[in-house]
Amino acid sequence: MEPFCPTHRHPSRRRKLSSCNSVETTDPVTSPTAAEARVLVINTGGTIGMTLHDDVLAPKANAFVKGLRKLPILHDEVYAQQTCLYEYYGENTLVLPIVYTNKRIVYTILEYSPLLDSSNMTTDDWGRIGKDIEKNYENYDGFVILHGTDTMAYTASALSFMCEHLGKPIILTGSQVPIYEMRNDGRDNLLGALLIAGQFVIPEVCLYFYNKLYRGNRVTKVDTGSFNAFSSPNLAPLATAEVDITINWDTVWRANTTTKFQVSTELNRNVGLLRLFPGITSSTVRAFLQPPMQGVVLETYGSGNAPDNRPDLLEELKKATDSGVIIINCTQCLRGTVSASYATGKVLMDAGLIAGGDMTPEAALSKLSYVLAKEDLKLDARKKMMAQNLRGEMSTDLVGAKLCLSDSRFIQVIAKSLSISCKEELEAIRDALTPPLACAAAKIGDIEALEALKEMGSNLCLGDYDGRTPLHIAACEGHLKLVKYLLSHGASVYAKDRYGDTPLCNAVRFKHKEVVKLLRKTGAHFSREELEEAGTELCSLAASGDLDGLEIWSIAGADLNKPGYDGQTAIQVAQAVGKKEVVAFLVHCMSNKAKVTTAFHFAALYLSFSSAKPQ
Numbered sequence: 001m002e003p004f005c006p007t008h009r010h011p012s013r014r015r016k017l018s019s020c021n022s023v024e025t026t027d028p029v030t031s032p033t034a035a036e037a038r039v040l041v042i043n044t045g046g047t048i049g050m051t052l053h054d055d056v057l058a059p060k061a062n063a064f065v066k067g068l069r070k071l072p073i074l075h076d077e078v079y080a081q082q083t084c085l086y087e088y089y090g091e092n093t094l095v096l097p098i099v100y101t102n103k104r105i106v107y108t109i110l111e112y113s114p115l116l117d118s119s120n121m122t123t124d125d126w127g128r129i130g131k132d133i134e135k136n137y138e139n140y141d142g143f144v145i146l147h148g149t150d151t152m153a154y155t156a157s158a159l160s161f162m163c164e165h166l167g168k169p170i171i172l173t174g175s176q177v178p179i180y181e182m183r184n185d186g187r188d189n190l191l192g193a194l195l196i197a198g199q200f201v202i203p204e205v206c207l208y209f210y211n212k213l214y215r216g217n218r219v220t221k222v223d224t225g226s227f228n229a230f231s232s233p234n235l236a237p238l239a240t241a242e243v244d245i246t247i248n249w250d251t252v253w254r255a256n257t258t259t260k261f262q263v264s265t266e267l268n269r270n271v272g273l274l275r276l277f278p279g280i281t282s283s284t285v286r287a288f289l290q291p292p293m294q295g296v297v298l299e300t301y302g303s304g305n306a307p308d309n310r311p312d313l314l315e316e317l318k319k320a321t322d323s324g325v326i327i328i329n330c331t332q333c334l335r336g337t338v339s340a341s342y343a344t345g346k347v348l349m350d351a352g353l354i355a356g357g358d359m360t361p362e363a364a365l366s367k368l369s370y371v372l373a374k375e376d377l378k379l380d381a382r383k384k385m386m387a388q389n390l391r392g393e394m395s396t397d398l399v400g401a402k403l404c405l406s407d408s409r410f411i412q413v414i415a416k417s418l419s420i421s422c423k424e425e426l427e428a429i430r431d432a433l434t435p436p437l438a439c440a441a442a443k444i445g446d447i448e449a450l451e452a453l454k455e456m457g458s459n460l461c462l463g464d465y466d467g468r469t470p471l472h473i474a475a476c477e478g479h480l481k482l483v484k485y486l487l488s489h490g491a492s493v494y495a496k497d498r499y500g501d502t503p504l505c506n507a508v509r510f511k512h513k514e515v516v517k518l519l520r521k522t523g524a525h526f527s528r529e530e531l532e533e534a535g536t537e538l539c540s541l542a543a544s545g546d547l548d549g550l551e552i553w554s555i556a557g558a559d560l561n562k563p564g565y566d567g568q569t570a571i572q573v574a575q576a577v578g579k580k581e582v583v584a585f586l587v588h589c590m591s592n593k594a595k596v597t598t599a600f601h602f603a604a605l606y607l608s609f610s611s612a613k614p615q
Ligand SMILES: NC(=O)C[C@H](N)C(=O)O
Pocket: 045, 046, 047, 048, 116, 117, 118, 119, 147, 148, 149, 150, 151, 174, 175, 176, 177
């Protein structure tokens, strides 16, 4: 038997070695040691890819990828050629120049047909985008959706609800001027969205525009003639891309779940937006609330007010809520929240309306559409869901306010000995110290210490100097309870350390079966490259008779039949080195999984092995 060679962990290196090994370079720009992140770009249309026809702008099919290939800031052709990018990932794949973190962002464009001006989009298009993300979820680190600006806030809101237990970034972007024009905002917007989607695990549906990353369900289009077209009036941006890209991690929404990602594409279309105006007639309101209407966003005045001297109007609203129509009270103002501080606001509560807090009308409408499609929920449960903060779309009062940073004795003592007094410096110390402290607590399984760090305002998802998060450490140590705790406090199963390892890789390496199962349940998966390289590892485990190791790789999603670097499968290696129990084990595992024909094949192999003479 040939000796095993170490696997080539890195995809770009493997591409070079497997198919382009004539290329040798020490140029740092094309260095094969750069890590790669993969982003799927779904191009739905919008101005970003439009051209002029008969003096009006309209989408142009099959032109976008060709256009980008000519833009060196968005595509590095030399690297693509040297690493056989197209052979490996397909013709619609491009690669950004190397970024300062020594990363390569490889992105593949999926262009819809027809490309749409976003004014033509419907809920079916939202469903299509959702399904495509779900289908490709495990193959990419992040997703960018190119979309027209006119209805981008609606799509972003809808996707934020449809994407349940999201663990990776989904970023919508587009532009006000086509990318093909000399002065345009498309290049910067696309580049910024790709850089964030490829480098940061922000598990949210976001919108990137004019150097800012916003939570998708908080935005609204506010300007037709400026590059700064969007505003998030009630929530600060999640990130700003200026000299540095700065992520506001304290604001990032986290799924807090041990459930796998899924997309709920069912949406109810019997919903609507009704804007109050002085003198609105009760017959207009009555007509609007007629069946089949099931959910309405009422855009009211100021902090959620309506005339309290119009019993005719209030009666129509009450009749509708009594008959099961859900009506959400949202303000017409750009900024602020609804409250029952005026008599004119209280009458709406009395009429059965639900307070929409500081939700945008776009978010409230798509939330209604999502919640009303949940057929198994009764009316009360649906109303409760509408009042809850599901994806960070509304601000809620802080329950049990956080301890202030300066309340922490530990940080105080350190700050004092370093003569630090200002808030920014204190925060910098906290951010530098707490990740290693949290990792140390994770190492010994100390949930109480993690609780204390969390109360101090620390983010338990941040990595230490090596990018290792408390979840990585807990996975290595096999602390199942702690892994559960971290997952339910927003830890990401997709966090990669400096070596590209995820908590799943760590749990597999240290053979913690229950942790592997929990991480898998939460949606953790090997990357395409790791799955391809698994064969060699499986052969090595088979050669050493490591049944536990093989079982754990299989639970983690590896195909036990995957050949190693020399084309041999684990079962062939086990047979060659006389590991009878391994052959029996692999036959058993695979006959449970595989189709009859495959099982039959291995059973035959096992029989031939059993009858072979001992060596
Ligand atoms: N800037 C834009 O993308 C506007 C365009 N009408 C759209 O929404 O598709």
